Amino acid sequence: MAADRRPVAATRGEQMFPQLEASEIARIERFGEPVSFEAGDYVTRAGRPSTGMFVILEGEVEMLEPNLPERPPIIVHGAGSFQGELATLSGRPSLVDGLARTPVRALLIPTQRLRDLMIAEADLGERIMRALILRRVGLLESGGSGPVIVGVSGDGDVLRLEGFLARNGHPYQLLDPDRDAGARCLIERFHVGTEDLPIVACPDGQMLRNPSELELSRCIGLVRPIDCSRVYDVAIIGAGPAGLAAAVYAGSEGLSAVVLECRAFGGQAGASARIENYLGFPTGISGIALMARAFNQAEKFGVEMAIPDEAISLSADCDSTGSFLIELAGEEWVRARSVVLATGAQYRRLAVDDIEAFEAASIHYWASPIEARLCSSQEVVLVGAGNSAGQAAVYLAGHARKVWLLARGPNLSASMSRYLVERIAAQPNIEVLTETEISGLEGHDGLLQTVRWRHRPSGTETRREIQHVFLFVGADPNTHWLARSGIALDDRGFVRTGAEAGAGRLPLETSRSGVFAVGDVRSGSVKRVAAAVGEGAQVVATLHGYLADASAVTPLAAVQRI
Template identity: 45%
Template sequence: MAKPTIVTVDDDESVSHAIARDLRDRYGDDYRVVRATSGADGLEVLRRLALRGQPVALVAADERMPGMTGTQMLAQVRDLAPTAKLLLLTAYADMEVAIAGINEIGLDQFLMKPWDPPADRLYPAVDDLLDDWSRANPDHSDVRVIGHRWSDRTHDLKTFLARNHIAYQWYDVELDADAERLLGLAGATADDTPVVLTPSGDTLRAPTTLDVATALGLRTQAEQPLYDLAIVGAGPAGLAAAVYAASEGLSTVVVEREAPGGQAGQSAAIENYLGFPRGLTGADLAQRALAQAQRFGAEMVLARDVVGLESRGPVRMLSLEGGTCIEARAVVVATGMSYRLLPAAGVEEMTGRGLYYGVGAGEASQCEGDVVHVVGAANSAGQAVLNLAQYAKRVVVLARGTSLDDSMSRYLVERIEAAENIEVRYATEVAAVSGDGHVESVVLTERGTGRQETVATDWLFVFIGATPHTAWLGDDVVRDDDGYVVTGRSLRHSDGASSWPLARTPFALETSIPGVFAAGDLRNESMKRVASAVGEGAMAVALVHRYLAAT
């Protein structure tokens, strides 16, 4: 396969040669660098590459070019190179233009000139853009998944692979001619699906995610008999705790049942996270945090569900599904939230068959040309709606309230209102879901009047809030009436009684079991924001140090 291309556009010959030289020095082994000296020339280069079917990874254009500015040129790139990353080269005075480019044309990054030395100012920005592009556009994959489009188990496996950044080739037994051939070569039939063919030649018939993780060499077992800190959950809070704990010398293990990132990892865009003016996807944030934690030596145990917690003297033991356990001197619980189930007829039969709770940023393309309904009106729903609208023919938002402004950030509302293929139906609830093997229609009820209407749809995505994932903790960990974990001084009741067993005051994030801390959305009185979850994860490690020093 031809090398992916980096296209640079700058009307100043000396600058054009300089940036092309610097990019070739750093990326020439893996990418072809092509330069153009005007916006029109750059677009012509992209047209030729598109005709040849050659991938374009990055387009870097100077803003101050005569005839066509860099922003004007980059606004047309998506038609010729849909997956390319867009980088604008600017002067300090062009800051407002760059911000407008982020909001209006989906600019990925801007970089102020001059960029000398490139090792400090150019390469870090380009590294991030090319890493993101490479993850989203793998040139090949030896993992193959064969199954039915509307199979819940197939969907779970594909989601697990995608969220763990494992590239795979997908074959639909009903649409792809090669699916039957591959099943035959593997000695399997359509009744065995989903079938996963691994690079080592193994055939996995209807495997669990643990089976797949083990077969692909992901770590599914802890390596040490005892850790300083065990972290349950690899969402923003858990990953932050892992980074700080491992970087400060604590032997650290993180146990995650699904994939790094938690619910935040499925977000199509986190646009209010400090330090990322362009915003970033939840998957990108999770991948960066995971790499950071592993760089410092934290272990990641995947596809394992923690089902119990108990104390054994100074040691805390986590029981894993399947009978194994992990022991640690301290524990941070960061299991976050589970989606609340939609209370409508037919939901159980249709879940995983066109009805899904949440949607990953990379899953929206499966809805190309279809009609999609989204239940919910919070920020997570708004981000998903905008992502789905890039592919779907029509997206219908079903909101219980009479205004999106009551529950959604204004910047999302404005984009939804401006999109031609997005419709919002207010004061509307789903009463029933039906279809022959997969979702084909929903019954909508108008709140107040009770009037019902049956409408056709291809997909139904649900974002109606979440409940804390804490039932596995058992009775020894005090929780409030809604299931959120009670921590710190809140363990003392208004009548003077206490759920705390020691003479000392519990640390701020400490639960009713000494040495067990809670961080992130599952903790009562938490802020339910990515940034606050990251902060609590870091704070929990500081408190773990205090606990370990005192024991």
């Protein structure tokens, strides 16, 4: 059966905009406070921090997408409905405008109290959480909210910003000045030169010229200043499957936790087009959908998410009670009583001349709808023979005219799951070339035009006009930033844990007491999503024991123990 491509509002409207009964509102009242608005007042404004969820008692509030002012309202909330989406759960800036059509009387549930409500009133919390998630999906589909990127589609910096927002589940709109008169007018109005493109118009009115991911995230409120004076129970570094699992279990068990991630939640799993062997999802699920559920779950339990915030060093903080000091790239730091390393791995590059010149626009390390749009009806090359490569090849085959899959080994079966090998064989537009490697790349101005590959046994070289190459050639442990931390690594750079790290170490503990490692970054780990999730859950049980013991240690002894 073909997938239903209709908008989520058309297929799940009742779940997206449920009506609360009087008895349910009565159960909610203890979590909120009464508020009122006059006709014409803004209940919420796009770009301003969300104060909480509003349950409408009397009157009407229309929800408007700021980037699409001529469209009808998303919905008009009346008595018994509630206003909010995922930004409400975290207190981040609202993505939409809420305008009172008539005098309104409502119940405001502040962000923290909304989390309390979801835990104390489980059935109501489930309905509300589902609605918040579906509303975010609706905003992602419509493209009528969030920042507006103005730049040429396919440009390297445009792709960088698109990928960052998409992988963080944040709505945005892209306007190409080559196709959109409004984009051209905006460029002329602000006297923007070609060298300053892309520009980004943020919901709060700021305009950024070719911003970094950190600059953009701060402008839209995706990342907020860290409270450097606070000492968390645990700092989790990395927001892949292992890190998010640790966050969910730590938050749900009452630990104060912060997650630090340098780019986007999900890790390599978040880049998977489709995961079909994860327990409980017999029809499969995209990596970003699975990881987004985990991210939302962690926020529901009050975990603080700092994305993108890159950890660059780890040391003991001698000025506090035996805590750790994590220095961030933005000249801030985080203090925590314990640390969980879940930094995973970083993508490997091919040893091919000039590959760096094409990485912005033509060399890709994941296959998402953005990349699929770029290579629609074209030929592409995909290098790799693992499960990630197989998933990407099958996904891209649904968009590209042809996928050339290059593998160094004699077959795919040695490194790829059988179901993927069979699915690739069944795709008429995937051609597998074994014992083959890329020998050269040609192009200019950062745009790839030609790819050459060589069959190693025969030496035969093939040259084809191809503009996009996808690399899934494995990854190296992301541990370079630990060079001065004193944490023991194995000969391949993975973190040693448990008995391998030293006598008397706790399960998953590194050579430094109080610092733990889980997931792909750990020496000896099984490189599977389910294994990473299991370790993330397991480490929290160990953390409780460590934190209980650490509380009984004097400050000086705690520092010496490190």
